[in-house]
Amino acid sequence: MTEVLLSIEGINKRFGGLHALSGVGLTINKGEIYGLIGPNGAGKTTLFNVLTGLYQPDEGKFTFQGKDLFRKKPNVVVESGIARTFQNIRLFANMTTLENVMVGQHVRTKTGVLGAVLRHPKAKAEEEAIxxxxxxxxxxxxxxxxxxELARNLSYGDQRRLEIARALATNPTLLALDEPAAGMNPKETDDLKKLMEKIRADGVTILLIEHDVKLMMGLCDRIAVLDYGKKIAEGVPEQVKNDPRVIEAYLGVAPE
Amino acid sequence: MDIFLQQLINGLVVGSIYALIALGYTMVYGIMQLINFAHGEIVMIGAMVTITCINLLVGAGVQLPGPALLLVGLMMAIPVSMFLGYSIEKIAYQPLRKAPRLAPLITAIGVSIVLQQAAMLIWGRNYRPFPQILPSEVHIIGGAAITDLQIAIIALALLLMGGLFFMIEKTKLGRAMRATSQNPEVAKLMGVNVNTIVSMTFVIGSALGAMAGVMVAANYDQAHAYMGFMIGLKAFTAAVLGGIGNIGGAVLGGILLGVIESLGSGYLGDLTGGVLGSHYKDIFAFVVLIIVLVFRPSGLLGERVAERA
Amino acid sequence: MNALLMENNRKNTILLAVLAVVLAVLPWALGGFFENGNSWLRAVDFALLYIMLALGLNIVVGYAGLLDLGYIAFYAVGAYLFAILNSPHLQAVLPAWLSHPPFLVMMILAAVVAGIFGVLLGSPTLKLRGDYLAIVTLGFGEIVRIFMNNLDRPVNITNGPQGINNIDPVQIGGYDFGRPIEFLGLTFEKIHLYYYLILAFCVLIIFVSVRLQNSRIGRAWVAIREDEIAANAMGINTRNVKLLAFAMGASFGGVSGALFASFQGFVSPESFVLMESIMVLCMVVLGGMGNIPGVILGAIIVSITPELLRDIINPLQMAIAGKRVVDPENLRMLIFGLAMIVIMLVRPAGLWPSKRRRAELKPKTKDIALQEKDSLQDAERNHD
Structure with a gap:
């Protein structure tokens, strides 16, 4: 029995006159790895930013675990259980690796100014737990x-890992990864794939944008394809791979 | 007397001076994202040097018409200010280009203090009157008075702004400046000598500042070692109001600020039934600024920087 | 590792103990060493007030990365609040329960009211970035000062440019800090009493700063400074956390201001000019933004140097030239300005930067290397 975790319907997003997303709808089920692909400029990152609260969509519906997240701020989205990474790594460069992850737990912890200053047993315990x-x-x-180590001094691959650790620190139900394999060599990509499978096995649903179609076909349970801001296909990898509209979008010609 | 027209004229005069100074702030900011806190002091030095020159000439018994004396004074003051602007950049800013963002701000404040104190050591603590060498004919237009000097200030300011626009839009130097402000790294790759461009920016801004300084001194009939601080502050406010880094914005912001301040101080008392008098004039500039920035966080003509993920 | 930490701890304890003794006897030592010991002690009292201010601004600028050029407004709020509640100026109209509140209540009030001002002034600036924020906070600082300068009519609240006089010294546990107190055979004059009082609050504020720095809140501030969008995307409510920084910073300023008003006995708008905001910022940046010991050092240097120069320059000038050649007041500020430039050029991250900041400067070497390569290529090109 599949349980719907996230669903959007009729999402529109315009930038000035540009329709970045028109009428996009999709559902992500609990426990799956859901892939989002499409040619450059198809609106993948825009959709991703809508799903994580960074962009406010113009119209549509957005529910997550039965909660309405339409036009909610990123911090509210995180609190509801969606965490993300960034395509062009955005770590807190001058904080240590550990501190970066500790910041990730901000949303799940409570100590305020008074607790920080008095450092009472409860605050102490919380800090220790963090x-x-x-x-x-x-x-x-x-x-x-x-x-x-300061985050800025980590290797590229380690920075990607740190971003994932920081996102996991928010206790997400859904982890959204924006091109996590970009710029990685095959070995690193393979390690990353294993890590994602491990995360899924531990009960976190994953939403993934990736250019590497081969990686996506091997990893995702279901895939949605975007082109010119519209969803043109959705389904299991086999099905998507053979969809004539997908092939057209990628190759520019309709298959014979 | 028509109060509205009169205040409008006064506002335009002050506003065009603000605009000239604001150009100096905005050009530097556009190219290196730095608030050149010492710019107000350049303005002050320009005024002081001009006054000293004129006094020396008059004292030596040189018989020249007033405007000619002023021109000679300016010819001395402009190079001094240009040289100062150039040196400040070389000494206090250039070594800090890769330093934390606030470091050059502190050196800028240091330079500002040094110039102020040096000016006091040279010219003393008192107000220096502007020599009475200019014709002070008053014209009456539609119930408001305007002097030759005020007409000259507006005309010269417009001329200078026009010249600057032409330079930035049509000349090779201007193109290089625009390129540098867009992206210094790429400009460098395209063969632009960024250091030269930065220096030129300071030099041009300082020349405009020196002329504005003389205008301020002539308009208020006096100059003082501390005058640069407040006028610089107002001009910087004007630059931010218009959208810092934007040349047209500096002009618009300067003129708007001058007019708003002038009208505000003229009517504030009446509008509030005498509760707030014209001594709240200085608040006006800031209140307008805050309101504008709340609705347009990048100023009137500033680019809207869309958040990118 | 553990042994090392213990070792460090023991060293720190000894250091702290020595420091405590030095600070405790400082007023008497100053009196013993200098003829004008009391004027030195006064300078020290002000340095302590500035340390509090600098630590408050450090929360806003150093931790949260919000450039505030109007910070002195909160010092003004604390000072005027104290002045109004503790002087004859408004006694006639103040409700009795508000007049001369108990000392601790007064200090909490000063912190809270200044904190509220912090939130009020901070909230319209939340969307602004960098230098736009700087100019708006500067504007707020000026607005507060201009109001203090002009709120003598239609209703006289601040007494305008004359300021408020005859502010009563604080009373703690029945002791009036305005009168000498005999204790252990020593006579504690007003200036001594205030030294210990201000020192106590200074220590409190340092303590609060340290605790905040290594906490969930402190980390959230730094995260916002590093990358606001990422911080928001990690679940930090950036709006509230920024406002909290404004409020905390402002409340430090309010406490410092209240002590200032009581110590000085009068307040006037002149004490809260823009230049004061700029000086506090200089303390933070010159000392080492974000690093508490650095900020303290910065505050001491920036506030004491002009006083030191005052005592050095004129005698020096007399000794060298035999007469007064230049105005010593201008010369001392000139040297002060030069010192600021030189320190910043030599140590762009401040005198005592945090580990973080030092690391931030590391890539500089790489950049310089790149630059050198560039100029090498330039040279080659010119050769062709």
Whole structure:
């Protein structure tokens, strides 16, 4: 029995006169890896930003676990259980690796100014828990040895991992990854694939944008294809791969 | 007397001076994202040097018509200001181009303090009157008075702005400046010598500042070592109001600010039934600025920087 | 590792103990060393007030990365609040329960009211970035000052440019800080009493700063400074957290201002000019933004240097030239300005930057290397 986690309907997003998204609808089921592909400029990142609250759509419906997230701020979206990474890595460059992950838990913790100043037992315990969980997450993505390093000094691959750890620190139900394999070599891509499968196995649903179609076909349970701001196909990889409209969008000609 | 027209004229005069100074701020900001806090002091030095020159000439018994004396004074003041602007950039800003963003702001404040104090050491603590060498004929237009000097200020300011626009839009130097402000790295790759462009920006801005300084001194009949601070602040406000980094914005912001301030101080008392008098004039500039920025966070003509993920 | 930490801790404890003793005897030492010991002590008292201000601004600028050029307004709010509640000026109209509140209540009030001002002034600026924020905060600072200068009519609240006089010294536990107190055979004059009082609050504020820095809130501030969009996307309510930074920073300013008003005995708008905001910013940046010891050092240097120069320059000038050649007041500010430039050129991240900031400067070497390569290529091109 599949359980719908996220659903959008009729999402429109315009930038001035440009229709970046028109009438896009899709549903993501609990526990799957859902892929989003499309040629350059198809609106993938725009949709991604709508789903994570960074862009406010003009019209449409957006529900997540039964909660209305239409035109909600990113921090509200995160609180509801959607976490993200960025295509062009946006870490807190001058904080340590560990601190980056600790920031990720901000939304799940409570200590305020008073707690910070008085450092009462409850605040102390919470701070300790934050640290422990952060260390755990660094180990989970395989960069525990870099905890005290500044994020800016990490290698490219490790920065990608750190972004995932930071996103996981928000306790997401849905993890949204924006081209996590961009710029990676085959070995790193393979490691990343394993990491994503591990995350899914641990009960987190994944939304994935990726250029690497081969990777997507091998990894995703279902895929949606965007072209010119519209969804032109959705389904299991086999089905999508053979869809004439998808082939046309990618190759520019209709198959014979 | 028509108060409205009179205040409008006064506002246009002050506004065109603000605009000239604002251009200096905005050009530097456009190219290196730096608030050149010392620009107001350049304006002050321009005024001081001009006054000193004229006094020296008059003291030496040189018989020249007033405008000619003023021209000679300006010819001395402009190179001094240009040289100062050039040196400030070389000494206080260029070494810090890759430093944390606030470092050059602090050196700019340091330069500003140094210039102010040096001016006090040279010219003393008192107000320096502007020599009475200019014809002070008053024309009456539609119930408002305007002097030859005010007409000259507006005309010269317009001329200078026009010249600057031409330079930026039509000349090779202007193109290089625009390219640098868009993207210094790429401009460098295209063979633009960024250091030269930055220097030129400072030099041109300082020349405009020196002339504006003389206008301020002539308009208020006096100059003072501290005058650069407030006028610089107003001009910077004008540049932000228009959209900092935008040349047209600086002109628009300057003139608007001058007019709003002038009309505001003329009517504030009446509008509030005497509760707020014209001594709240300086608030006006800031209140307008805050209101504009709340609705247009990048100023009137500033580019809207869309958030990109 | 653990042993090392313990070692460090022991060292720190000893250092702290030594510092405590030095600070405790400082007023007496100054009196012993200098003829004008009390004027030095006064300078020290002001330096302590400035440390509080600098630490408050450090939260806004250093942690949260919001450039505030009107910070002195909160100092003014605290000072005027204290002045109005503790002087004869408005006694006639103030409700009795508001007049001369108990000292601790007064200080909390100053912190809270200044904090509210912080939120009020901060909220319209939330969408602004960088230098736009700077000029708007500057505008707010000026607006507050101009109101203080002019709110003597139609209703006289601030007494205009004359300011408010005859502010009563604080009373703590029945002791009037305006009168000398005999204790342990020592006579504590007003200036001594205020030294210890201000020092106590200074220590409190340093403590709060340190605690905040290493907390969930402190991390959220730094995250916003580093990348506001990413911080928001990690679930931080950037609006509230920024407002909290404004409020915290402002409340430090309010406390400092209240102490200032009480110590000085009068307040006037002149003490809250834009240049003061700029000086506090200089303390933060010159010392080392975001690093508490650095900011403290910055505050001490920027506030004491002009005083030191005052005592050095004129005698020096007399010794060298035999007469007064230039105005010592101008010369000392000139040297001060030069010192600011030189320090910034030599140490662009401040005198005592945080580890983070130091690391931030690292890529500079790489950039310089790149630049050198560029200029090398330029040279080659010119050769052809």
């Amino acid at each position: 640290r422990l969980k952060s260390e755990g997450l660094l180990a989970y993505v395989g960069i525990a040895d870099r905890a005290e």
